[in-house]
Amino acid sequence: MADDKKLTKRSEDFSAWYNEVVLKAELADYSPVRGCMVIRPRGYGIWERMQHQLDTMFKETGHENAYFPLFIPESFMKKEAEHVEGFAPETAVVTHGGGKKLEEPLIVRPTSETIIYAMYAKWVQSYRDLPILINQWANVVRWEMRTRLFLRTLEFLWQEGHTAHATHEEAGEEARRMLGVYRDFMEGYMAMPVVTGVKTDAERFAGALQTYSCEAMMQDNKALQSGTSHDLGQNFAKAFDLRFQTEAGGIEFAWNTSWGVSTRLIGGLVMTHGDDNGLRVPPLLAPIEIVIVPIWRSEEDKGRVKAAAHLIKESLLSWERRIPGRLRVHVDDRDGIKPGAKYFEWELRGIPLRLEIGPRDLDQNQAILVRRDTGVKRAVSLSSVGEDAADLLHLIQETMLIDARERREHNSIRGGITYARFREVMEGDGGFVYAGWCGDAKCEAAIKEETKATIRVLPDEEFRSAEPPKTCLKCGSASIAEALWAKAY
RNA sequence: CGGGGCGUAGCGUAGCCCGGUAGCGCGCCUGCUUCGGGAGCAGGAGGUCGCUGGUUCAAAUCCAGUCGCCCCGACCA
Structure with a gap:
């Protein structure tokens, strides 16, 4: 039945479309645990590329990675009044361990401000110890009522940056700087344009002075908060006695920031770029950028076309492109599946560029490149396929951002x-x-x-x-x- | 937690009113023919009908309870 293979159209039921894309493109699956999902290799591959790029950008702005515990003593959470009030309704609490009731319950971190600033208090004595610029990649748990794949699950993956500074001015600059890093990443890599700005009191992070945010428009015209950066002032420093001796000899509380993005970005990617044929992944984040589909009729053709497909892959892999890293190429030479079926499958998965090679192409020393974003096909000479493919990928990346921005402005x-x-x-x-x-x-x-x-x-x-x-x-x-x-x- | 819906093969479902051998599509396996946009034919595997109890000679079907999931409302990256 052809209908079984088709996705629900976005215009019919956007929410159903979203779920189908995530499941059928094999980004994630429901798990046996209510509200928790499994991120499958095709989804995790996108996350790994996001992580890699963000991590590079964090390092370039002077940050280091570290890791803090999953469990937070309940008393820590309670030290900052607004913070505990904000997060208490959605925390998971461990009350037993090793078969015994714990003396003090442990909160499964919904975020790590409390435990991290408690540690900073231990590490900081003088202004010479500042700033502290640390990031951690971690999982967090927030006991949400209603969940959606990637957008809101009980457990999710994220990064949380936590910094401590000697002056409010410096902390404020840091919070703004990281908001800028997020924006650069979302626009430059995800091809997802965002509006940046400051949150009102109603939407501010529990315990922050200011919350800055990146807001992206999804294809149903709803906003997705895709990254936040907080100027925490001295609220946590005061709660955890994070003090330092100034150059002049006085004692002051440090100024903190925190900032984070999560696997929610993958949901944003789907809802920004997906179409009625499935996912569209911007080349810079695609685990596979080019899929090669060999086409044959006779056994004789099959041999030579398959061989050519693998040679083209080698040629693509050896192409020196302008951005770091090699082209990421996959040859789909599975038997027993017709080329058309393969096209649909890779389109559903959002691979940016498809290369078709058949006997007729081979005779003419050419291949067909097909863009996932526009569907436009183009014949290219095998002698320049690397350059042509790299150029097209670059163009696709740019076009996706421009299209998304136009759609946002139009709405x-x-x-x-x-x-x-x-x-x-x-x-x-x-x-x-x-x-x-x-x-x-x-x-x-x-x-x-x-x-x-x-x-x-x-x-x-x-x-x-x-x-x-x-x-x-x-x-x-x-x-x-x-x-x-x-x-x- | 309030309102609505649903649990039958990996997925989607029919059967339920009116009890009597569990059916179909997709997918999967094998073989042959196919292969430039979702292949065709033939054969085949796969089910404690969510769970528990009751009624009955007999329950997917009727009754009671229970669990789980999805959708809509108050909180959230």
């Missing part, structure tokens, strides 16, 4: 929207709406109540409208900041 509304119109938009197609805000949390809450839309961020300057809004979207009094409103994941 963004700016300038003088009435609240009635706003409600229509949020009940209809949704999107990003830039509008004024009076600064009162009551207006924000009322809008959330009535439309489900929230302020995703107060956008950074480059994202703001040329003409600043004058009045609050809700109450009509003077606007103190332009806000980006949207429904969110």
